[in-house]
Amino acid sequence: xxxxxxxxxxxxxxxxxxxxxxxxxxxxxxxxxxxxxxxxxxxxxxxxxxxxxxxxxxxxxxxxxxxxxxxxxxxxxxxxxxxxxxxxxxxxxxxxxxxxxxxxxxxxxxxxxxxxxxxxxxxxxxxxxxxxxxxxxxxxxxxxxxxxxxxxxxxxxxxxxxxxxx
Amino acid sequence: xxxxxxxxxxxxxxxxxxxxxxxxxxxxxxxxxxxxxxxxxxxxxxxxxxxxxxxxxxxxxxxxxxxxxxxxxxxxxxxxxxxxxxxxxxxxxxxxxxxxxxxxxxxxxxxxxxxxxxxxxxxxxxxxxxxxxxxxxxxxxxxxxxxxxxxxxxxxxxxxxxxxxxxxxxxxxxxxxxxxxxxxxxxxxxxxxxxxxxxxxxxxxxxxxxxxxxxxxxxxxxxxxxxxxxxxxxxxxxxxxxxxxxxxxxxxxxxxxxxxxxxxxxxxxxxxxxxxxxxxxxxxxxxxxxxxxxxxxxxxxxxxxxxxxxxxxxxxxxxxxxxxxxxxxxxxxxxxxxxxxxxxxxxxxxxxxxxxxxxxxxxxxxxxxxxxxxxxxxxxxxxxxxxxxxxxxxxxxxxxxxxxxxxxxxxxxxxxxxxxxxxxxxxxxxxxxxxxxxxxxxxxxxxxxxxxxxxxxxxxxxxxxxxxxxxxxxxxxxxxxxxxxxxxxxxxxxxxxxxxxxxxxxxxxxxxxxxxxxxxxx
Numbered sequence: 001x002x003x004x005x006x007x008x009x010x011x012x013x014x015x016x017x018x019x020x021x022x023x024x025x026x027x028x029x030x031x032x033x034x035x036x037x038x039x040x041x042x043x044x045x046x047x048x049x050x051x052x053x054x055x056x057x058x059x060x061x062x063x064x065x066x067x068x069x070x071x072x073x074x075x076x077x078x079x080x081x082x083x084x085x086x087x088x089x090x091x092x093x094x095x096x097x098x099x100x101x102x103x104x105x106x107x108x109x110x111x112x113x114x115x116x117x118x119x120x121x122x123x124x125x126x127x128x129x130x131x132x133x134x135x136x137x138x139x140x141x142x143x144x145x146x147x148x149x150x151x152x153x154x155x156x157x158x159x160x161x162x163x164x165x166x
Numbered sequence: 167x168x169x170x171x172x173x174x175x176x177x178x179x180x181x182x183x184x185x186x187x188x189x190x191x192x193x194x195x196x197x198x199x200x201x202x203x204x205x206x207x208x209x210x211x212x213x214x215x216x217x218x219x220x221x222x223x224x225x226x227x228x229x230x231x232x233x234x235x236x237x238x239x240x241x242x243x244x245x246x247x248x249x250x251x252x253x254x255x256x257x258x259x260x261x262x263x264x265x266x267x268x269x270x271x272x273x274x275x276x277x278x279x280x281x282x283x284x285x286x287x288x289x290x291x292x293x294x295x296x297x298x299x300x301x302x303x304x305x306x307x308x309x310x311x312x313x314x315x316x317x318x319x320x321x322x323x324x325x326x327x328x329x330x331x332x333x334x335x336x337x338x339x340x341x342x343x344x345x346x347x348x349x350x351x352x353x354x355x356x357x358x359x360x361x362x363x364x365x366x367x368x369x370x371x372x373x374x375x376x377x378x379x380x381x382x383x384x385x386x387x388x389x390x391x392x393x394x395x396x397x398x399x400x401x402x403x404x405x406x407x408x409x410x411x412x413x414x415x416x417x418x419x420x421x422x423x424x425x426x427x428x429x430x431x432x433x434x435x436x437x438x439x440x441x442x443x444x445x446x447x448x449x450x451x452x453x454x455x456x457x458x459x460x461x462x463x464x465x466x467x468x469x470x471x472x473x474x475x476x477x478x479x480x481x482x483x484x485x486x487x488x489x490x491x492x493x494x495x496x497x498x499x500x501x502x503x504x505x506x507x508x509x510x511x512x513x514x515x516x517x518x519x520x521x522x523x524x525x526x527x528x529x530x531x532x533x534x535x536x537x538x539x540x541x542x543x544x545x546x547x548x549x550x551x552x553x554x555x556x557x558x559x560x561x562x563x564x565x566x567x568x569x570x571x572x573x574x575x576x577x578x579x580x581x582x583x584x585x586x587x588x589x590x591x592x593x594x595x596x597x598x599x600x601x602x603x604x605x606x607x608x609x610x611x612x613x614x615x616x617x618x619x620x621x622x623x624x625x626x627x628x629x630x631x632x633x634x635x636x637x638x639x640x641x642x643x644x645x646x647x648x649x650x651x652x653x654x655x656x657x658x659x660x661x662x663x664x665x666x667x668x669x670x671x672x673x674x675x676x677x678x679x680x681x682x683x684x685x686x687x688x
Contacts, residue, residue, distance in 0.1 A: 048247030049360045064357040073280075073291070074248040074357055097247045 015107075025105055030088045032106040033081055033119065034127035036099065036139060042069065043125060044100035047076040051092035051101055059085035060092060079121040083109060104137045106130075167205065170213040171198040222260045224346045225298035229403045229516075230307060239296050240271045241321070242347065249294065251348030253361040257296065278324055285313075285333035287353055287407055288342060295325055295349040301341035308404065308516050309337040310504025325349070336519060337503055339411070340404045343393050354411055355391045359383075364390060367630035368680060370617045372467065372566070372610040373409035375522040376401055377619030379681070380409075382611050382630035389416050389611050389631055399623055399681045406519045413611065415566050416631070421592050422606035423635025433604050438638065442646045445603055448586050449483060452558035457484035459557035463547055464534065465492030465572075466524035467564045468640060469615025469627065470670065471659040473526075473533040475644035476562050481537050482648070489534050490542040492563060493572050495523040520620055523568065525610065529618035532669040552580035559584040563591040564607035564640060573597050590640065608639035614656035615641065616663075616670075616678065622686030624670070626656070626678040 008015060015025040036044045047064035059082040067075035092101050104127060111117045119127075131137040171189060173196045186197040201217030209232065214221050225235040239257070246252040281290040299316060302325065306312045313333040317326045327333060333341070342352045364383040371378040371392065379397035383390050392413055394405040415421070425441040426433040436444075452460050462480040464473050480487045501519040502511040534541045550556050559581065565572035573581070578596035581587060589601035598604055612633045618624050633639060638646075641654030657676035664673040672683050 046248050047357070049363075050247060053360065053362065066357065072248070073245070 025107070029105045029107065030090045030103040032083065032104050032109050032127055033086075033092070033124055034102055034104050034131055034137070035079065035121060035124040036102060036128055037125060043076065043079075043121065044098050045076045045079060046072055046098055046100070047074045047079075048097060050095040050097060054091040054095035055086075056089060056091065057085050057087045059083075076121060079124065081119045081124065083117045083119050084114060102137070104131045106136075168203050170201045170203055170208075170210070170217075172201060172210075172214045172217060172219050173198045174219070220263075222264050224256060224260075224296060225300060227300055227303075227344060227403075230300060230303045230344075233299055233303060235298050240269070241276050241293070242296055243275060243277065243293050245294070249291075249348035250351050250356060250361070251345070255348060256346035273321075276321055278322075281326065282353075283332065284327055284350075285338050287339050287411065288333055289351050289353050289356065290325060291349050291351065292324055294347050296347055297323055297325075298346055299325075300344040300346065301325060301350055304337075304341055304344055305333065305335075308340070308504055309335045310512060311335050311507060311509065313338075314341070335503075335505070336406045336408060336501065337404060337517060339407045340394070343404075352391065359385055359390050365630070367628045368395060369611065369627045369630065370400075370525060370619075370625045371405060371409040372525040372617070373412045373523060374406075374520040375524065375527060375620040376518055376520045377525055377617055377623065377625055378405040378409060379625060380405060382413075384611070384630040387631045387634075389413050395680070397625075397681050399684065400619060400625065401517065404517055406517070408519065412566070415593065416609040416611045418567075418593065420594065421609075421634055421637075422594075422598075422604065423637055424606060425636065426601075426604040428602045428604075433599075433601065438636065438646070441603060441605070442643070445588065446647060446649075448602075449480075449558055449560070449588075452586055453483040453487060456557060457486035458488065459555060460484070460487045460560075461547055461550065461556055461558070462487065462489045462560040463492045463544060463562065464489060464530050465561075465563045465565060466494050466527040466530050467492075467566070467610065468530055468562055469526065469610075469613055469656075470529040470533060470618060470624070471615045471654070471656060471663055472562070472613075472641045472644060473530040474663045474667065475641055475648065475654075475659070476560070477533050477537045479644055479648045480560065488542060489538055490544055490547040491527070491530060491534060492561070492565075493544045494527050495565075495568060495572065496521050497523050497568075522620065525619070526617040528620070528622060529616065529624070532618070533663075533667060536667040536669065548577045548580045551584050554583055556584045558586035558588070560588045561590065561597065562607075562640060563589065563595070564609070565591065565593075565595070566609075567593050571595055590643070605643060606633070606635070606637040608633045608637060608641075612637075613639050613641065614654070616656070616660060616673065618685060622684060623682045624673060624678060624685050625682035 038044045047062055049062055052060035052062055061080045062076050063078045064074050065077040067073060090103050093103055174186060183199060186199055189196050189198045199217050199219060201213055203213050203216060211221050211223055211226055225233050242257060252258060278292040281292055284290040302314045302316060305314045313327050313331060314325055317324050339352055341350045363385045365385060366381045366383050369380055369382045371380045378401040379395040380392045381395050382392055392410050394403060396403050424435050425438055427436045427441060462476060464476060477489055480489060499521050502515040503517040504512055506512050531541050551559060573595055575596045581597050582600040587601050588603040589598050590605040590607045591598055592607050592609055610627060611630050613627060614629055615627055616624050617627055639654055645654055660673050661676040664670045669685060672685055
């Protein structure tokens with residue numbers, strides 16, 4: 001009787017990440033994907049296919065092309081994730097060498113058709129805009145530049161992006 | 167007889183060996199492997215390889231002179247995720263097996279700009295170059311025109327061309343295969359696929375009678391690239407750009423993808439069962455009326471097995487049915503390499519692009535010779551058609567689209583006179599519109615079979631992709647016409663061919679192996 005209520009009145013009340021100790025949404029919740037933008041608003045993705053190679057559900061389809069920008073070689077001409085096929089394991093996020101793909105806390109994913117659930121590059125970038133604006137999913141990652149692996153590890157060892165965020 | 171002793175560290179990179187012996191060099195006790203190399207003149211890399219010991223190298227290549235470029239690598243960027251070579255890169259492999267996790271390079275890496283202008287089929291990512299100079303030696307020693315060179319000194323060394331003289335010789339793209347890293351990349355293949363998605367099949371280039379051994383790389387039923395496969399019996403280590411880049415028609419959406427039968431003015435799609443039944447009936451009727459007015463044309467793009475099956479079918483209808491060899495495309499003269507700076511060929515010849523632009527004239531000719539004694543040319547077939555002597559004509563064509571086409575408008579006008587015209591081809595041609603039966607043909611990348619090259623070397627081809635749409639491989643269609651059950655299984659058909667046609671007797675086991683079997687003593 002004296003314990004605080006753990007029942008949440010969904011959908012009037014919506015779970016928020018780390019709002020309370022009894023939040024229904026853990027901090028490492030894996031929801032809808034987003035494609036991160038760099039400082040200039042371009043997609044960070046370099047179309048290396050690491051995510052689609054790592055993906056156990058084979059739900060990521062990329063078509064690569066020479067990049068229109070001078071500071072990188074390659075970019076995704078199209079980038080499509082089948083959100084219905086995805087198992088939300090987060091392997092794509094782990095595989096990404098430039099921190100371009102992240103799973104957000106958006107969990108209420110619905111649509112009227114299968115086609116609608118094929119998220120293309122524009123849609124995935126708009127998820128980034130939306131989640132960053134809402135402040136639910138701050139950008140967790142570092143430079144987003146290729147070749148970071150060739151730099152010396154920072155003093156005091158490597159900090160992973162998820163621990164840094166929590 | 168000679169024995170080479172290769173010393174090993176005790177762990178041998180995690181692969182300890184049990185066959186080591188103890189030796190003493192200058193008082194130091196060492197473990198070594200004794201490798202008997204007989205009378206062969208080998209360098210240490212080759213000798214060690216015979217004993218199953220890998221000595222990491224970059225600059226050495228069996229077809230090029232020894233240069234011993236040591237102390238390379240330090241400047242290589244870590245851009246494997248966007249590099250096309252990743253997955254088949256010597257540097258990645260060596261680094262994985264023998265390397266260390268961190269770089270000792272403390273200076274700023276030197277990143278000169280890319281050179282996409284280096285050639286029409288080749289692009290250079292200058293900063294990835296490790297200065298092994300394989301490409302430079304290739305253009306000097308094999309293609310001969312020495313377009314590539316090393317410029318600058320020390321840390322600023324780069325590969326470059328002379329201004330306005332790009333790397334556009336017909337062997338240019340071999341530098342992409344030679345490059346041990348991703349510095350030289352193929353423009354045709356650039357960013358099309360990551361290499362680990364590709365499924366590789368051993369095959370033979372179908373673009374000239376040299377018959378270069380190749381690997382066909384495909385994924386999801388699309389051919390993405392061809393690259394040479396070492397074969398000392400065929401061409402050696404390389405292949406020409408005409409062959410390498412000439413495969414695109416295999417993926418063409420223009421290709422015929424279902425059989426059609428003429429109904430009035432239009433060629434209407436029909437199921438295979440109906441087409442095969444109708445075709446068998448009409449050919450049998452034509453043979454009954456006048457067998458000498460029935461003619462089969464076998465293109466030099468058919469495999470030996472396919473030529474054998476169609477010849478067996480048509481000759482089985484009646485011995486009087488005639489068989490002709492399809493047009494043999496010949497372009498210019500044999501083109502030999504190396505060449506000098508002015509483009510004149512020089513001796514000794516290291517690579518030949520042959521004028522005969524088809525893979526299997528010899529094989530098809532031998533089948534024709536066996537079945538009717540002599541080989542009738544395509545011109546005679548056209549003359550017979552023009553003279554109105556033909557009632558039925560089976561054109562087993564399967565020609566790739568090349569400038570000029572395989573049949574002219576004029577020839578097509580003659581062939582049009584034949585009442586029962588059967589065209590089995592890949593793409594529309596002047597004659598396909600006049601067909602009564604239009605059958606889609608399989609391309610070489612979709613077939614299993616045997617090609618016999620200019621020197622009489624029989625090599626196996628294997629399918630890398632499946633035919634588009636309803637297309638059946640030519641061999642399968644011929645089996646259907648023969649009313650034989652089962653699939654066109656190349657080794658079985660090869661055995662049958664070897665038993666029946668003496669020229670192919672050496673293929674009696676049905677298996678050819680990777681390097682092929684020489685059928686003639688040339």
